[in-house]
Amino acid sequence: MTSDYTATLPRKRMGAGVVLSDASGRVLLVEPTYKPYWEIPGGAVEAGESPHAAAAREVREELGLTLRPGRLLVTDWVPPRPDRTEGLMLLFDGGTLTPQEAERIRVPAEELRGWAWCDEHEADERLSGPLARRMSAAVRARSTRTSLYLENGFPTG
Template sequence: MTSPPGDYTATLPRKRMGSAVLLRDDLSRVLLVEPVYKGYWELPGGVVEESESPYLAAVRETKEELGLSIVPGRLLVVDWVPPCTGRTEGVMFVYDGGVLGVTRTVEIHLPADELRGWAWSTPDEARQRLSPLLARRAAAALKAATGGFTRYLENGNPVV
């Protein structure tokens, strides 16, 4: 999508955005996926495409990565991530995917070219499988889901 001539907003800085869902089971474990192209696991999700809302990106990514059509609930986490070597700054969103029962779990189908596997993970297992940044974000999202609030983070750390 291009901006009309003279659109001042087209000259403003742009930020990378990503969206994910926090899916839980009845034991409060979180669902993590293992990408084939990274050395650590992630929450299901991905990049927000041009002219796509973060919410719709979470819906699309859940369908693409897990084969599940879901209607995410409320926003759990917004995480601003500073730039570092090999990565631009970004804004990441995590939505509540709710509790996934056994009947829905058997519907999970992974794209073999993108994901190696998936697993339910306790908080300790999640800390081992995720990068430190993603572990902080996932823990904050789980607390927000069970606590009924939304949390703002910077680099995975609560600000307020």
């Protein structure tokens, strides 16, 4: 029996998130119960799951909203750290939520303390450095109708 060479290649962890905005252009952030900084709605891509499907699932689980994420805004390669493997983080466009949609948001109390609309300055203060850079790049990519590749939140070109 011949084994597939690709089965021997290194595996990367992968995360997928969704950039949601309000009519004023503020982005939606969530406050986890298990870490000191805020996050973008999203999470780990499970085995056999596409990043797009993971982004939709995470929004459903974290916010109680059913939506189909739009186009890919950012791909960010995150280098390994002593406590974490390298990974690929993808951010999809979630569009603009209406006030009525925002009123339907329900967060799981065991995972999230809450959520907030944040302007760029507030997002920079609440997110970790790499995540703030990733979010800023995603907002730029959305406004210019492009897609960006980053490494640890920084453009490579």
